[in-house]
Amino acid sequence: MKTLNMARYRRRKLVDRIMRSMTVVATLLALIPLFLILGYIVIQGASAISWHFLSTDYKVPELSLDGSASDVGGIRYAIIGTLLIAGTATLIALPIGLLAGIYLSEYGKGRFASFVRFATDVLSGSPSIIAGVVVYIVLVKTTKEKYAFYGSVALALLMIPIIVRTTEEILKLVPQTVREAAVALGVPQWKAILTVVLPAATGGILTGIMLAFARAAGETAPLIVTVFVSNSVEYNVFGSMGSLPMYIYRTLDELTSPEQYKVLWGAAFVLTALVLVVNILVRVATRRRV
Amino acid sequence: MAQFRIAEQTTWIRRLKQKTQHGDSVFRLLTLAFAGVVIGLVVMIGLVIWNGSAEARQYVGFDFLFVDAWNPVQGREEFGALAAVYGTLMTSLIALVLAGPIGVFVGVFLAELCPLQLRTPLSFLVELLAAIPSVIYGLWGALVLGPFLLDTINKPLAERFGSSLQFLADPKPKNLLVAGIILGIMILPTIASITRDVLTVVPNHQREAMLALGATRWETIWKSVLPYSKAGIIGGVMLGLGRALGETLAATMVIGNRMAISSPVKPAQTAASLIANQLPNANSDLHGSALILVALVLFGITLLLNAIARLLVWRVSRGPAGAIH
Numbered sequence: 268m269k270t271l272n273m274a275r276y277r278r279r280k281l282v283d284r285i286m287r288s289m290t291v292v293a294t295l296l297a298l299i300p301l302f303l304i305l306g307y308i309v310i311q312g313a314s315a316i317s318w319h320f321l322s323t324d325y326k327v328p329e330l331s332l333d334g335s336a337s338d339v340g341g342i343r344y345a346i347i348g349t350l351l352i353a354g355t356a357t358l359i360a361l362p363i364g365l366l367a368g369i370y371l372s373e374y375g376k377g378r379f380a381s382f383v384r385f386a387t388d389v390l391s392g393s394p395s396i397i398a399g400v401v402v403y404i405v406l407v408k409t410t411k412e413k414y415a416f417y418g419s420v421a422l423a424l425l426m427i428p429i430i431v432r433t434t435e436e437i438l439k440l441v442p443q444t445v446r447e448a449a450v451a452l453g454v455p456q457w458k459a460i461l462t463v464v465l466p467a468a469t470g471g472i473l474t475g476i477m478l479a480f481a482r483a484a485g486e487t488a489p490l491i492v493t494v495f496v497s498n499s500v501e502y503n504v505f506g507s508m509g510s511l512p513m514y515i516y517r518t519l520d521e522l523t524s525p526e527q528y529k530v531l532w533g534a535a536f537v538l539t540a541l542v543l544v545v546n547i548l549v550r551v552a553t554r555r556r557v
Numbered sequence: 558m559a560q561f562r563i564a565e566q567t568t569w570i571r572r573l574k575q576k577t578q579h580g581d582s583v584f585r586l587l588t589l590a591f592a593g594v595v596i597g598l599v600v601m602i603g604l605v606i607w608n609g610s611a612e613a614r615q616y617v618g619f620d621f622l623f624v625d626a627w628n629p630v631q632g633r634e635e636f637g638a639l640a641a642v643y644g645t646l647m648t649s650l651i652a653l654v655l656a657g658p659i660g661v662f663v664g665v666f667l668a669e670l671c672p673l674q675l676r677t678p679l680s681f682l683v684e685l686l687a688a689i690p691s692v693i694y695g696l697w698g699a700l701v702l703g704p705f706l707l708d709t710i711n712k713p714l715a716e717r718f719g720s721s722l723q724f725l726a727d728p729k730p731k732n733l734l735v736a737g738i739i740l741g742i743m744i745l746p747t748i749a750s751i752t753r754d755v756l757t758v759v760p761n762h763q764r765e766a767m768l769a770l771g772a773t774r775w776e777t778i779w780k781s782v783l784p785y786s787k788a789g790i791i792g793g794v795m796l797g798l799g800r801a802l803g804e805t806l807a808a809t810m811v812i813g814n815r816m817a818i819s820s821p822v823k824p825a826q827t828a829a830s831l832i833a834n835q836l837p838n839a840n841s842d843l844h845g846s847a848l849i850l851v852a853l854v855l856f857g858i859t860l861l862l863n864a865i866a867r868l869l870v871w872r873v874s875r876g877p878a879g880a881i882h
Contacts, residue, residue: 283773290670293662294679297749300742301686304697366591374585375592383592385867386599392796392863393602393856394803395691396829400852401602403836404609408845424598431595457584485690488805488829492836512692512806519699519810528700535696539689546688550681 305539312536315529321346321537324499342534344500348510349538352415352490353483355504356422357476364427364479365472368434373460375435391428398424399489406493413495415508421489426479433475437468474549481545485538487512511538602856610850612843621847622854627816629835629844636847640816644733644825648808649801651737651821656745657794663745664752664790669778680753687746695810698739703730703811706738711822728822731813736827739807744797751793755786755870792869799862803855805829828855 323341367387371380402421407413441464449459465472487510495507496517511534518531613621617636624637667680711728718725759782767781768774783790813824814834826834832848832855839845 279773279776283775286775286779287670290662290666293659294666294671294683296659297663297686297745298682301682301689303701304689304693307697307701308693363591363594366588367595370585370588370592374588379589380592383595385864386596388863388867389599389860390595392799393859394805394829396803396805396832397602397606397852397856397859400609400832400836400849401605404605404849424602427595427598455580457580460584481688485692487690487692488809488833491806491833512690515692515696516806516810519696531696535693539693542688542690543685546685 308532308536308539311529311532312534312539315533316536320530320533340530342511342514342530342537344498345509345511345514345534346537347500347502348415348497348508349484349512349541351502351504352418352494352508352510353422353480355416355419356426356483357480359419359423360426360430360479361476363423364430365434367427368431368472369438369460369465371431371435372438373456373464387428387431390424391432395425395486395488396492398422399492402489403492413493413507414505415494415501416504418490418494418508418510419504421493422483422486425486425489426483429479429482430475433478434468434472437471437475438464440471441467470552474552477545477549481542485512485542487516491516511541603860606849606853606856610846610853613846613850616843617847617850619854621850625818629840629847631841631844634841634843634847636844636850638828638831638847638851640818641826641828641831641851643818644736644812645802645827645829647733647821647825648737648740648812648827649798651734652740652744652801653794653798655738655741656748656797660745660748660794660797661752661790663749664756664793665778665783667749667753668756669782670774680750683746683749686742687750691743691804691807692810694739694743694807698735698807698811699731702738703732703735706735715822725820725822729813729824731811731824732822733812733819733825734821736808736812736825737821739811740801740804743804743807744800747800748793748797751796751870752786752790755789755793756782759785788869792866795862795866795869799859799866802862803829803859805833809833 320341322343324344367383371383374380375383398421401424402417406417406420445463445467446456446459449463450456454462490510490513494510494513496513497507497509499509501508515531515534515538518527518534522528522531613636616634617624621637622642623639624635625639626635626637627640628635663683667676667683671679707728707730711725711732711734714725715728763781763785764777767777772780808827809830812827812830814826814830815824816826816831817824819825828851832852836845836848839848
């Protein structure tokens with residue numbers, strides 16, 4: 268009887284140890300791709316980074332007879348394009364996301380609010396190509412043009428749910444007593460929200476906006492169907508424009524020389540650095556605040 | 558004169574005050590309107606895609622999902638998207654089989670077993686995986702993972718078993734399997750972080766009661782914590798599935814884009830990659846409309862998945878029937 272119990276006890280201990288180490292193994296497995304991808308990008312990409320690479324534009328690769336590497340140019344136009352397209356998208360998404368977020372946190376209790384929350388979930392859960400398809404139907408097909416601005420509209424669709432969500436969550440963190448104190452001093456509620464609650468949450472809201480910007484900067488799928496790619500620096504959003512993700516996507520298809528291969532990883536390095544630096548900054552900033 | 562000006566000023570202030578009395582309702586209505594915009598956007602997406610696909614719906618109907626024929630050439634159009642449906646389901650299945658168990662285990666480790674000092678940095682690293690743009694995943698999959706799998710696994714397998722097992726023969730660097738693995742890596746952080754989140758809201762007496770009965774840590778997790786949050790974890794897995802079904806760019810870059818029901822080691826097509834590939838230079842309005850119809854199906858499925866997942870995660874925050882509160 269006693270030996271049987273001991274055997275069972277040992278088995279239970281063993282199962283416990285095995286399963287607990289399985290969770291550790293799973294976590295390590297999950298981190299392997301992260302380090303592999305970042306490792307590749309740093310090792311292959313960092314060597315491509317130079318002032319020349321960041322400050323010149325695309326050049327048509329020339330075929331040289333002696334097989335020496337030709338200059339394939341840099342990615343200045345793509346960096347500028349990415350910032351412009353994502354920046355414009357932020358301008359479009361910001362008012363909608365911010366005000367809807369304020370509504371959800373300050374007034375949102377009833378059934379309508381839960382519809383809004385569900386709509387936010389649907390927007391953030393729907394495939395990014397859907398945003399591209401919608402803008403393609405509404406704007407590209409009717410005007411027969413593919414402007415950078417249309418890409419920004421599609422990206423804004425993807426940014427709105429992120430801004431709504433973070434605004435709502437951050438505003439909810441502002442203690443109720445702060446609102447009550449303001450109202451008790453005779454300030455109308457709307458003024459209390461604008462002058463007391465919002466300033467208290469500025470950092471957090473900025474965080475959400477930056478995350479949304481980073482997401483938009485890295486997103487490519489909607490741009491494929493909405494924007495014509497240009498290979499030179501463009502500042503007019505109602506025109507064609509290049510961007511880093513589109514540069515990577517297209518160069519991969521027409522990869523011919525080792526020079527291009529190097530430039531490709533360089534562009535990947537710049538894009539990843541842009542997105543990850545924003546994410547890490549946000550993380551550091553929020554940790555200090557909370 | 559001066560007096561007049563003061564009087565004017567006070568009426569002006571009074572008028573402003575009267576106006577701002579309505580400030581609350583005005584501001585409320587303003588935010589309400591913009592919240593309505595969010596709902597309006599979803600409705601608009603649905604309507605626009607529905608209308609945009611009208612031509613193709615008349616031409617092929619919804620059973621185009623079960624026909625394997627895709628020919629956009631004008632005059633000989635055939636739109637049967639079975640190959641894309643197959644590719645989408647297969648890649649998502651591979652992704653789910655890989656990322657589901659690992660993701661849940663990562664979530665369990667982060668919420669239950671991880672030393673406290675490690676919890677924040679590890680969670681951050683896992684979330685960083687979600688921040689990497691999909692074009693980077695595509696690039697890495699196409700240039701590194703694809704060729705690596707081809708040389709170390711697919712080719713040796715094909716040489717040894719290719720003659721008897723047809724589906725292993727003649728592997729290509731861009732294929733269904735690579736797409737599935739890349740999608741798996743991409744949805745892993747979604748599943749892991751939702752699992753972690755629903756586990757942390759499990760009340761502590763749920764664990765304490767089990768430990769007091771002499772259970773091991775794992776038994777506590779397996780029999781008392783996981784069942785409590787089962788619905789939420791399933792919800793998280795469904796959100797991951799939704800991401801895998803709709804992920805466009807990474808899939809497009811590594812799957813090879815061939816409209817064919819093929820073996821896992823050969824090029825294939827997913828619904829999203831089909832749209833990304835062909836919509837920018839659609840042959841005709843009908844061709845474009847057929848691609849929009851594919852988008853409609855994709856949107857419908859992700860809408861459904863989101864609704865179910867949302868309900869499941871809601872149920873968790875209320876706790877299952879019969880739980881101790």
